[in-house]
Amino acid sequence: MLWRQVALEAVDSTNEEAKRRAEAGESEGLAITARRQTAGRGRRGRQWESPDGNLFVSMLLRPSRPPMEAATLSFLSCLAMAEAVERVAPHLGPGLACKWPNDLLLNGAKLCGILLESRNKPGNDGMGGGIDYLIIGIGVNLVYHPADTPYPATDLAAHGVAVTREEFLAALLERIGDWYDRWSLQGFGPVREAWLKRAQGLGQKIVVRLQASELHGRFKALDDTGALVLETADGATRIVTAGDVFPAA
Numbered sequence: 001m002l003w004r005q006v007a008l009e010a011v012d013s014t015n016e017e018a019k020r021r022a023e024a025g026e027s028e029g030l031a032i033t034a035r036r037q038t039a040g041r042g043r044r045g046r047q048w049e050s051p052d053g054n055l056f057v058s059m060l061l062r063p064s065r066p067p068m069e070a071a072t073l074s075f076l077s078c079l080a081m082a083e084a085v086e087r088v089a090p091h092l093g094p095g096l097a098c099k100w101p102n103d104l105l106l107n108g109a110k111l112c113g114i115l116l117e118s119r120n121k122p123g124n125d126g127m128g129g130g131i132d133y134l135i136i137g138i139g140v141n142l143v144y145h146p147a148d149t150p151y152p153a154t155d156l157a158a159h160g161v162a163v164t165r166e167e168f169l170a171a172l173l174e175r176i177g178d179w180y181d182r183w184s185l186q187g188f189g190p191v192r193e194a195w196l197k198r199a200q201g202l203g204q205k206i207v208v209r210l211q212a213s214e215l216h217g218r219f220k221a222l223d224d225t226g227a228l229v230l231e232t233a234d235g236a237t238r239i240v241t242a243g244d245v246f247p248a249a
Contacts (some may be wrong), residue, residue: 001177003059008034014058015117015137021060022133029063033165033174047232048136053143055165059136059176060245063184063224067120070131072188073180074102074228075195077114077136080175082198085111097200100219100245101229105200109154113139136176140168150244188224198221205248206230208240215240218249
């Protein structure tokens with residue numbers, strides 16, 4: 001993947017800017033960055049703090065795969081983030097872990113945010129005709145991290161790593177581009193295998209917080225769609241497609 005880069009001083013959200021350009025006909029391979037976001041968003045519409053110094057980037061893709069398969073690009077993004085961190089700070093590698101579904105942890109604290117947004121092509125069967133475009137938005141805590149978050153957060157500077165936005169962006173785009181080319185040819189399998197090697201809590205007891213309830217059990221596996229396979233205390237298996245994962249007390 002050869003990326004075309006657009007660097008902005010400020011924008012409401014790099015994801016929103018990428019959407020606007022996608023809907024205007026921009027082809028895949030566009031990476032948009034901004035020094036500041038005035039309306040950055042995380043998962044479930046949560047506000048994403050966007051101070052100058054951190055990296056905010058959104059990548060426009062047009063994958064030729066069904067929407068369910070395209071959703072696995074969140075795992076690809078987390079995996080690529082881990083490898084990018086290792087490129088700029090190899091000594092941090094042992095402390096990196098991928099937290100389901102799409103967070104990267106450093107020594108147990110969240111290092112970045114990943115948000116995928118997509119639009120399907122119109123279809124005659126009401127199910128859509130495939131992906132029109134997909135945006136991968138990533139906010140990387142290079143020099144700052146928020147306090148009082150549901151899950152502890154950290155940044156690279158707090159670990160003694162001095163890296164510019166440009167340096168980290170180059171490493172990230174290289175790793176995402178490489179994995180995206182492989183995913184396009186071979187599907188989710190290789191990504192799933194590599195992600196599981198870095199998975200936080202695999203084989204351990206966890207709590208999955210849903211919208212109005214909690215699930216308790218052992219993180220058994222990741223299925224072929226990226227859903228979490230949870231083994232409950234009675235030996236039953238639950239397939240979890242959305243939720244926030246925390247270690248069991």
